[in-house]
Amino acid sequence: MTDRIPQVLTIAGTDSGGGAGVMADLKTFQMRHVFGTAVVVAVTAQNTVGVQNFVSLSETMVHDQFKALADDFTIKACKTGMLADAEHVRFVVHNLKKYHFGPLIVDPVMIAKGGAQLLADDAISVVKQALLPLATLITPNIPEAERLSGQTIKNRSDMQQAAQKLKQLGAKNVLIKGGHLASQAAADYVLLADGRSLWLETPRFETKNTHGTGDTISACIVAELAKGYDLLTALKTAKQFIYASIANPIEVGHGHGPLNLWAYTDGYQEENDEI
Numbered sequence: 001m002t003d004r005i006p007q008v009l010t011i012a013g014t015d016s017g018g019g020a021g022v023m024a025d026l027k028t029f030q031m032r033h034v035f036g037t038a039v040v041v042a043v044t045a046q047n048t049v050g051v052q053n054f055v056s057l058s059e060t061m062v063h064d065q066f067k068a069l070a071d072d073f074t075i076k077a078c079k080t081g082m083l084a085d086a087e088h089v090r091f092v093v094h095n096l097k098k099y100h101f102g103p104l105i106v107d108p109v110m111i112a113k114g115g116a117q118l119l120a121d122d123a124i125s126v127v128k129q130a131l132l133p134l135a136t137l138i139t140p141n142i143p144e145a146e147r148l149s150g151q152t153i154k155n156r157s158d159m160q161q162a163a164q165k166l167k168q169l170g171a172k173n174v175l176i177k178g179g180h181l182a183s184q185a186a187a188d189y190v191l192l193a194d195g196r197s198l199w200l201e202t203p204r205f206e207t208k209n210t211h212g213t214g215d216t217i218s219a220c221i222v223a224e225l226a227k228g229y230d231l232l233t234a235l236k237t238a239k240q241f242i243y244a245s246i247a248n249p250i251e252v253g254h255g256h257g258p259l260n261l262w263a264y265t266d267g268y269q270e271e272n273d274e275i
């Protein structure tokens, strides 16, 4: 029997507040009409104000989750998010080499909006040496791209230079998200495997409710790839999806609220009905 619904995977940490991490990924997968599964690497006690605590899962639990999914599902595309520390990055790399889960999007989550460190310093070199070479696409924000490329990023030209460096580290395609840059536009830089490059740009919407933007855009890219769209189309859809989710805010919690994942409509359902 054919699997009619594309199945996808997120490998990340949970957010008890529901706005980021595994929760944001699964909600995005649902909104984009793919079936979401998850390998939980860490559990955070978190809300819109910040991360209060977190614990990472044992090696056995990480391996067993991968095996449970590989035994039963046909995963078409996957992503990584919060991986906690060097040890857990290695556990994840081991499983990504062992099983075939399709294109891998690496969202190299390091610091949460409230300042909590979600990836230990000693993990950065393991991410660069072991995880990046497996990535179909890496999606760092500005501070993450600075850390991985070893250069400061103050403007668009710096983003372009840093993207080249990330490609040299082994990521096939690079998306540097520009949300943290002081500019009127929300401009992200894309460097593709074949050398083509482009800017994905929307207006910047003034709001404090941007919790989970990085998770959501990478999860949307995973969903679009799993449905069979090419990377450039997936990136363009994800950029529109994230803009609509930010620009039509909902009020949840007292800090940096989550996104409105209901806001984007693209007629996917109507297209699907015709099949």
Ligand SMILES: Nc1ncnc2c1ncn2[C@@H]1O[C@H](COP(=O)(O)OP(=O)(O)O)[C@@H](O)[C@H]1O
Pocket: 140, 141, 142, 177, 178, 179, 180, 186, 187, 188, 202, 203, 204, 205, 206, 207, 210, 212, 213, 214, 215, 217, 239, 242, 243, 246
């Ligand atoms: N205020 C905003 N208005 C519009 N788009 C935004 C805004 N903030 C972030 N974005 C977009 O959301 C996506 C994720 O952004 P970014 O904040 O850079 O990543 P992260 O959440 O990983 O820190 C990017 O496409 C970025 O351009």
Ligand SMILES: Cc1ncc(COP(=O)(O)OP(=O)(O)O)c(N)n1
Pocket: 012, 013, 014, 015, 020, 021, 022, 044, 046, 081, 082, 109, 111, 112, 113, 114, 118, 210, 211, 212, 213, 214, 215, 216, 256
């Ligand atoms: C469990 C977990 N994973 C990732 C993040 C960071 O998410 P991000 O999309 O970068 O959003 P902000 O933290 O910047 O709001 C997280 N907070 N928790």
